[in-house]
């Protein structure tokens with residue numbers, strides 16, 4: 001006996017931003033909306049920026065000159 005609810009759940013995931021359920025059919029998957037997609041992209045860019053810019057001795061030396 002098929003369980004349509006289980007099938008639907010299989011193709012659903014929680015939006016990484018707001019935890020709202022979204023489906024593979026959503027054009028913004030895995031996000032629920034273009035807004036969440038933009039928010040997540042912004043977070044990712046911000047994280048990458050922080051990680052790619054550790055304060056190192058080399059940076060300080062370059063800053064002096």
Ligand SMILES: [Zn+2]
Pocket residue numbers: 015016017018019020031032033036
């Ligand atoms: Zn969302």
